[in-house]
Amino acid sequence: xxxxxxxxxxxxxxxxxxxxxxxxxxxxxxxxxxxxxxxxxxxxxxxxxxxxxxxxxxxxxxxxxxxxxxxxxxxxxxxxxxxxxxxxxxxxxxxxxxxxxxxxxxxxxxxxxxxxxxxxxxxxxxxxxxxxxxxxxxxxxxxxxxxxxxxxxxxxxxxxxxxxxxxxxxxxxxxxxxxxxxxxxxxxxxxxxxxxxxxxxxxxxxxxxxxxxxxxxxxxxxxxxxxxxxxxxxxxxxxxxxxxxxxxxxxxxxxxxxxxxxxxxxxxxxxxxxxxxxxxxxxxxxxxxxxxxx
Amino acid sequence: xxxxxxxxxxxxxxxxxxxxxxxxxxxxxxxxxxxxxxxxxxxxxxxxxxxxxxxxxxxxxxxxxxxxxxxxxxxxxxxxxxxxxxxxxxxxxxxxxxxxxxxxxxxxxxxxxxxxxxxxxxxxxxxxxxxxxxxxxxxxxxxxxxxxxxxxxxxxxxxxxxxxxxxxxxxxxxxxxxxxxxxxxxxxxxxxxxxxxxxxxxxxxxxxxxxxxxxxxxxxxxxxxxxxxxxxx
Ligand SMILES: Nc1ncnc2c1ncn2[C@@H]1O[C@H](COP(=O)(O)OP(=O)(O)OP(=O)(O)O)[C@@H](O)[C@H]1O
Ligand SMILES: [Mg+2]
Numbered sequence: 001x002x003x004x005x006x007x008x009x010x011x012x013x014x015x016x017x018x019x020x021x022x023x024x025x026x027x028x029x030x031x032x033x034x035x036x037x038x039x040x041x042x043x044x045x046x047x048x049x050x051x052x053x054x055x056x057x058x059x060x061x062x063x064x065x066x067x068x069x070x071x072x073x074x075x076x077x078x079x080x081x082x083x084x085x086x087x088x089x090x091x092x093x094x095x096x097x098x099x100x101x102x103x104x105x106x107x108x109x110x111x112x113x114x115x116x117x118x119x120x121x122x123x124x125x126x127x128x129x130x131x132x133x134x135x136x137x138x139x140x141x142x143x144x145x146x147x148x149x150x151x152x153x154x155x156x157x158x159x160x161x162x163x164x165x166x167x168x169x170x171x172x173x174x175x176x177x178x179x180x181x182x183x184x185x186x187x188x189x190x191x192x193x194x195x196x197x198x199x200x201x202x203x204x205x206x207x208x209x210x211x212x213x214x215x216x217x218x219x220x221x222x223x224x225x226x227x228x229x230x231x232x233x234x235x236x237x238x239x240x241x242x243x244x245x246x247x248x249x250x251x252x253x254x255x256x257x258x259x260x261x262x263x264x265x266x267x268x269x270x271x272x273x274x275x276x277x278x279x280x281x282x283x284x285x286x287x288x289x290x291x292x293x294x
Numbered sequence: 295x296x297x298x299x300x301x302x303x304x305x306x307x308x309x310x311x312x313x314x315x316x317x318x319x320x321x322x323x324x325x326x327x328x329x330x331x332x333x334x335x336x337x338x339x340x341x342x343x344x345x346x347x348x349x350x351x352x353x354x355x356x357x358x359x360x361x362x363x364x365x366x367x368x369x370x371x372x373x374x375x376x377x378x379x380x381x382x383x384x385x386x387x388x389x390x391x392x393x394x395x396x397x398x399x400x401x402x403x404x405x406x407x408x409x410x411x412x413x414x415x416x417x418x419x420x421x422x423x424x425x426x427x428x429x430x431x432x433x434x435x436x437x438x439x440x441x442x443x444x445x446x447x448x449x450x451x452x453x454x455x456x457x458x459x460x461x462x463x464x465x466x467x468x469x470x471x472x473x474x475x476x477x478x479x480x481x482x483x484x485x486x487x488x489x490x491x492x493x494x495x496x497x498x499x500x501x502x503x504x505x506x507x508x509x510x511x512x513x514x515x516x517x518x519x520x521x522x523x524x525x526x527x
Binding site: 165168169171172175176178179180181182183184185186187288 | 342343344363364365366368369373374376380381382383384385389392393394396397440444
């Protein structure tokens with residue numbers, strides 16, 4: 001029972017990281033109707049920035065995280081402007097190939113700058129694990145912080161898209177860019193804002209991910225990136241609550257599958273579940289059924 | 295107010311608008327009528343900046359719109375209620391209206407909401423409803439209300455009566471008359487040529503991308519060629 005609880009907590013915590021990454025995929029998809037495959041690599045860049053800030057410059061972790069968010073925000077905006085904006089009218093296949101290109105560019109760029117030697121990401125969460133049941137069940141501070149951060153981000157985004165002018169403009173753009181322009185909404189700026197938010201979240205996710213899996217290399221972002229992309233599709237791409245649900249479920253399935261079935265097969269099981277879900281609900285768990293335009 | 299001078303619009307190789315010129319004066323209702331595919335929507339979309347002309351010019355309140363992007367045209371005082379309504383289906387009625395006031399100061403949103411709700415009491419009842427679940431007539435009202443939220447000097451309406459029952463068509467045209475009386479200048483595109491010409495001060499008849507006739511609403515209503523082609527004989 002305690003072991004089960006332990007896996008449950010790990011699953012939710014890992015799933016929270018996936019959810020934060022998935023939010024970036026889903027928001028960008030919602031508005032730009034594209035899969036930003038480079039999103040996973042922005043995570044890696046965020047982790048490196050935080051790593052150097054803490055290890056090389058001895059800055060406090062909070063400053064490191066803020067720096068990582070800042071750099072990733074700029075990176076996201078620049079990627080969108082240079083790589084994707086010129087392709088607004090292009091076929092989705094061209095955009096997809098470009099995104100894959102950007103992904104490799106970031107990985108190779110990181111290799112050049114920082115080499116492919118493994119960097120050990122510092123564990124900076126202070127304090128002892130919280131002990132329950134007389135020390136039988138330990139919950140790490142990292143797990144607690146990760147879940148809390150995920151909840152805060154979800155609440156903030158829900159508020160942002162539901163209550164603020166810019167957030168509502170974002171929803172308007174994701175439904176109908178032409179009509180949004182007729183309202184006076186600057187679609188390009190709105191898309192930039194979306195990339196900025198998604199990339200800042202990627203930085204947060206990168207730091208959280210590396211504080212659990214500390215081996216940092218230029219390809220660190222790809223696996224969580226792919227998993228989170230899966231989570232976004234799983235929950236229903238374009239849906240913010242879907243990203244949360246998809247992320248957490250994915251984390252749980254992954255942890256339980258590797259604990260109770262097979263570590264080697266855990267990824268395969270994750271994708272098998274995804275395929276089954278998509279067969280039953282092609283738009284994902286919380287995805288909107290696409291309405292036919294009349 | 296609006297001067298369109300010799301515009302030519304292309305969709306790839308398709309030459310959709312061929313040297314069209316017309317104008318709308320302060321306080322007028324002007325209508326563009328024409329068969330399906332004549333180019334009416336294309337003209338409105340070009341005026342509001344969603345499409346671009348290769349030649350000529352479009353002047354709005356003495357300002358050349360050539361280099362003004364679509365999202366900045368609204369701020370100048372032009373609202374376009376597009377064909378097919380294009381309301382934001384997943385947003386609520388009130389959020390749709392707020393989007394209509396996107397370029398307006400925060401302080402003017404509430405008075406504008408009040409005014410639109412007064413004009414369309416039905417929208418007030420449904421303010422929290424998701425717009426995609428409104429009936430066709432309600433969606434049209436919402437589209438018009440959303441256009442009015444920016445306090446436009448020029449309101450462009452693309453087929454506001456499309457797909458509506460006769461009683462609702464009457465209602466929509468009543469509102470058009472009221473807006474006109476209140477001083478809004480209106481550019482109206484309609485399939486329902488009889489209704490359109492009866493409210494309009496002036497009209498232009500469009501045929502495959504060219505203007506083939508123009509006159510006051512009454513003149514066109516009694517023009518033999520127009521009667522034959524657009525008014526059912
Ligand atoms: N996106 C497009 N791509 C290619 N051709 C187009 C496009 N939109 C319109 N056209 C063509 O341009 C011409 C004018 O179309 P437009 O929609 O302006 O007509 P309309 O007068 O508004 O017709 P309706 O009364 O049916 O709305 C038509 O021949 C149409 O086929
Ligand atoms: Mg049309």
